[in-house]
Every structure is written in structure tokens, then in C-alpha cells.
Amino acid sequence: MPQHFDAIVIGTGQGGAPLAVKLAGSGKRTAVIERSLFGGTCVNVGCTPTKTYVASARAAHVARHAADYGVILACGVRVDLARVKARKDEVIGESRSGVEKWLRDTPGVTVFNGHGRFTGPHSISVQGNDGQQHELSADAIFINTGTRATVPEIEGLDRISYLTNSTILELTDLPDHLAIVGGSYIALEFAQMFARFGSRVTVLVRGARVLAREDKDFAEQVQKVLSRDGVEFRFNTETSKVEAVDDGVRILLKDGKSIDASHLLFATGRTPNTDDLGLEQAGIVPNKHGLVDVDGQLRTKTEGVWALGDVNGRGAFTHTSYNDYEIIASNVVDGESRSVDSRIMCYAVFVDPPFARVGMSEADVRKDGRPALIATMPMSRVGRARERGETDGFMKVLVDPGTKKILGAAILGIEGDEAIHTFIDIMNADAPYTTLQRAMHIHPTVSELIPTLLGMLKPLV
Structure with missing residues (x-):
């Protein structure tokens, strides 16, 4: 007889781990299956390690340009990649072990190390990393298996x-x-x-x-x-x-x-980790991209099975994965009715300076054929950017002239990945752009120029 749980979570990425803890905290006996590294892509091979590398790269860049700021270095700059890697390993090691300890120490959570495959709509067979086989069943199953790097088929x-x-x-x-x-x-x-x-x-x-x-x-x-x-x-x-x-x-x-x-x-690109889950046994057919299709509440076509994180194609970022968890937890545990369909997409590209965007781009608005107001401003007008000697980039915002709601915004520039949240928050509040335009911001910051940017709106032609 299989071990029966109230819920099974497959994968311990940014959505899976907190969901398991939330389910257990609500009184549901929960099984967690992790075949490899706790914490998923973000912790192990995504955001956390790459951003430690970005930090090291920026340190090297700043050191090389120190003389521009009146700081004289006696010797040249050399990067020790082995030390960069060691620092990365230290950072992700703490995060990975923290996730595992969190799950193992949570009452009501049982952790299985191994590869899980569906054997039916509500049953999972786990081939343990220790060689043991485990048969599990649950009323609710949550797929959080993420993606892996795509390698194209090339001769040689x-x-x-x-x-x-x-x-x-x-x-x-x-x-x-x-x-x-x-x-x-x-x-x-x-x-x-x-x-x-x-x-x-x-x-x-x-x-x-x-x-x-x-x-x-x-x-x-x-x-x-x-x-x-x-x-x-x-x-x-x-x-x-x-x-x-x-x-x-x-x-x-x-x-x-x-x-x-x-x-x-x-x-x-990325390839969904769905090809070895036995999804057909659960009545789930991945789409042409290998993703698991879900509705706004992240439910698959099989009753009692959800998919969250990168594997569902409704976002490919850590923050969308975590928001998936929040939506499922609100609906399944807290009795609310939230939908992924209502969230406003936002993300950043962590080059230096960073590029961050929320909502529609100018190209999106033009393709949609809708009237809009637009404003742009070079980062060279931002005091913080000039003081730091980093004036690359610009800001852009698009507004609906009728409702005065912000359609989208983007910032390429120093601290743009933080400043974009002024737009994100006002858009999620469904407030007119004038609310943000009339706000008093702190000087000297990047965000203080956003009201000025909004005062430059003119018709998109």
C-alpha cells in the first residue's frame, strides 16, 4: 500500500519549498520530493550564483576605473576565478542547506530524496537516491520541477x-x-x-x-x-x-x-523538466514547448493537480515562481480566489547598468494600436547617476490618456532594477499616474526623477 499524504510537492524551488511549509502549517500532511539540489534553479545555478558573479565583475570594473574617482591603485587588477567560484559556493551552500533544514525541521513535512514519477492521477513512485523505492499517494499534487538549459542539436x-x-x-x-x-x-x-x-x-x-x-x-x-x-x-x-x-x-x-x-x-533558452515525470499517467499532456498548461489558478486539466514555477510557462523568473506559490496558497489554504491572470509582468536583466521593465513596452502598445502618452528621459539628467559617474541608459513610460493608468515602463540605468518598483506599485494599486507624479521623493535618488519624467508625457505618434 502506498503512503498516503494530504499533499505532495515535487521540487523544492522558489515556489515548492514555501508551499510545502504552508500546506503543513495548515494541518495537511505533506510530502516533498527533491531529486537533486534543494532550492531549485535560483539558489543553485540561477539568480543567486550568477548575481555573486555579477558582483565580482562589477568590483573588477570599479577597480579598473578607480582613477576616474581620484582613487589610485598601485597594482593592476586581476581576477582570481577560483576565488570568485569559492565565494559563490559559500553563498549558495548556505542558501541550499537553509532550504533543506527548513523543510526537514517543519512539522508535518516528510522529505524524499529521489526522482518522482506519476503512476496515476494522484499517485507518485519515488526512486530514492539511496536505492529505495517509495510509493506515495495524495489528494493534491503540486508540480514544481522547473527547467534546464536548452542545448541545440548541432553536428559535432x-x-x-x-x-x-x-x-x-x-x-x-x-x-x-x-x-x-x-x-x-x-x-x-x-x-x-x-x-x-x-x-x-x-x-x-x-x-x-x-x-x-x-x-x-x-x-x-x-x-x-x-x-x-x-x-x-x-x-x-x-x-x-x-x-x-x-x-x-x-x-x-x-x-x-x-x-x-x-x-x-x-x-x-530553457527546457521544461517534464519529459521524465510520467505525466501521461496523470492524464496530463505537455504542450508543444514541453510546458504544463494551467488555468489562472494554476490548476492543470487533471483535478487535484497544480503546476507552479517555470514549468507552467506563466513566467520564467524567481519572483513569478514565488508569486505562483502565493496564489496557490491563498486559494488552497486561505480560501481566497486569486488568479495569475491579473498579475502585471515585471522583470530585470542584470547587466550593468540593469534593465528593468513592467507591463507593456512601446512596441507592445504600437502593435496593440491603442492611443498612448509617452515620455523618455536620459539617465544623464539624474543626479544620482551623475554623482556616481554612471549615466548610461534612459527611462521610458507609457500611459493611457483616457484612464491615466500607466501601461508600462522601463528603466535602463543605475539602480533601475530598484526604481522600477515605483511603477510596479502604482500599477498594482490601479492608481492614475498623477498619484506617482505628485508624490514627493527623496533627493538624491533615481526615483526622484520619475515624477519629472511623468511631467514630460506627450502623445505617442
Whole structure:
């Protein structure tokens, strides 16, 4: 007979772990299944480790430019990648062990280390990492299995060494020449950090520009900043074949040209971890992207089964995963009726300076064909940016002229990932832009210029 629980949570990512604790706290006997590292992508190979690398890269960048601020360094700047990695390992080790201890110490939570597969709509078989088999059942099952790096099918790939966002974090020696396939968030963050570490970096972009989903003016500005850091870009390129050479890898392109690099990183998207869950046994068919389709309350088509986090395709960020948990917890435990359909999407790209956005882009508004007001302001007008000597970038906001509600906003610039929250909050409050425009902000900050930005609105033409 299988062990019966009130709830089973598969995966301990940013949504799964707190959900298990919340369920147990409500009196539900809860099983948690984790086949690998506690904490999921964010803690182990995503936000936490990469942002420690971003911090190290920025430290190197600031040190190299110290003389601009009247600070004279006697010696040059050299990056010890092994120490950078060791610091990263220390940070994620604390977070990972903290998540595991939290779960194991929570009354009502039983942790299973191993790989879980559905054997029916409400039954799971766990192949334990210790070799033991466990049969579980529950009235409610929550899928939180996340995604992994996508590696494209390229001739010769099985005969070379290559990197993903996970394995590049294990390097202890700095690449001489890092080639990166991809032109979106992950690719650009790694490109800038390794260029600042001291590597030669070449980014191979399939399309005509980076950040294809963002407004062209922001994408071009990001490219300009990274180019100044030494990143080389090759656009409209597609890899046809790779082969090993004495000092690394040769990347052959479909246009007949080739690039030799010491290391090759693929940053070409994410693949959902749904192919080995036995979903068919639960009556769940992943969509063409391998994602688990859900409704606004994150319920799958199978009664009593939910999917949260990256695996459901309703967001691919730590904050959307955690918000998934909050929505499910509110509905399942607290008796509320919340929906993911009502949340306003927001995110940031953690290049330096960061790019952050909420709601609609200018391209979205134009495609929608709706009337709008628009305003832009260069970061060179922001006192905080000038004082810090970091004036790259600009702000942009779009407003509905009838309702006076903010449609969307974006900031590329110093502390833009924090300042964007002034827009996020006012949009979630469903208040008119004048509420934000008339607020008194602290000087000298980035946010203090947002009311000034809103005072510059004019019709979008």
C-alpha cells in the first residue's frame, strides 16, 4: 500500500519549498520530493550564483576605473576565478542547506530524496537516491520541477566540451576566449561578467539584434554598453557545426565563416523538466514547448493537480515562481480566489547598468494600436547617476490618456532594477499616474526623477 499524504510537492524551488511549509502549517500532511539540489534553479545555478558573479565583475570594473574617482591603485587588477567560484559556493551552500533544514525541521513535512514519477492521477513512485523505492499517494499534487538549459542539436556537439549556465559556474580558470551562442538575458549577463573578468568574449546572435523582445532603443543601448566593456557581437549568425581544435573549439557558421574559441557557452533558452515525470499517467499532456498548461489558478486539466514555477510557462523568473506559490496558497489554504491572470509582468536583466521593465513596452502598445502618452528621459539628467559617474541608459513610460493608468515602463540605468518598483506599485494599486507624479521623493535618488519624467508625457505618434 502506498503512503498516503494530504499533499505532495515535487521540487523544492522558489515556489515548492514555501508551499510545502504552508500546506503543513495548515494541518495537511505533506510530502516533498527533491531529486537533486534543494532550492531549485535560483539558489543553485540561477539568480543567486550568477548575481555573486555579477558582483565580482562589477568590483573588477570599479577597480579598473578607480582613477576616474581620484582613487589610485598601485597594482593592476586581476581576477582570481577560483576565488570568485569559492565565494559563490559559500553563498549558495548556505542558501541550499537553509532550504533543506527548513523543510526537514517543519512539522508535518516528510522529505524524499529521489526522482518522482506519476503512476496515476494522484499517485507518485519515488526512486530514492539511496536505492529505495517509495510509493506515495495524495489528494493534491503540486508540480514544481522547473527547467534546464536548452542545448541545440548541432553536428559535432557530442565530440566537444561545451558549457551551459550551470557548468560555466564550475570553471576555476578564466577562459581565454569565451564564445556565447544566444542574445537574450542569460547570454548578455555572462558576456559582460566574463569580459570584465578579463576574457575575450564573442556573442553569436541568430537575429539582427540582442534582446529581440525588448524595444529597439533599449536593446541598442545595452549592446553599446557591453561593447564598451569589450564584448564582440556577431549578428545574423547560425551555428552549423562544431569541432575540437588544439586550444578549444571551432564554431562553423552557416555563412561559411568560422570562429575559434577556448570555451563555448550555450545560452539558447530553457527546457521544461517534464519529459521524465510520467505525466501521461496523470492524464496530463505537455504542450508543444514541453510546458504544463494551467488555468489562472494554476490548476492543470487533471483535478487535484497544480503546476507552479517555470514549468507552467506563466513566467520564467524567481519572483513569478514565488508569486505562483502565493496564489496557490491563498486559494488552497486561505480560501481566497486569486488568479495569475491579473498579475502585471515585471522583470530585470542584470547587466550593468540593469534593465528593468513592467507591463507593456512601446512596441507592445504600437502593435496593440491603442492611443498612448509617452515620455523618455536620459539617465544623464539624474543626479544620482551623475554623482556616481554612471549615466548610461534612459527611462521610458507609457500611459493611457483616457484612464491615466500607466501601461508600462522601463528603466535602463543605475539602480533601475530598484526604481522600477515605483511603477510596479502604482500599477498594482490601479492608481492614475498623477498619484506617482505628485508624490514627493527623496533627493538624491533615481526615483526622484520619475515624477519629472511623468511631467514630460506627450502623445505617442
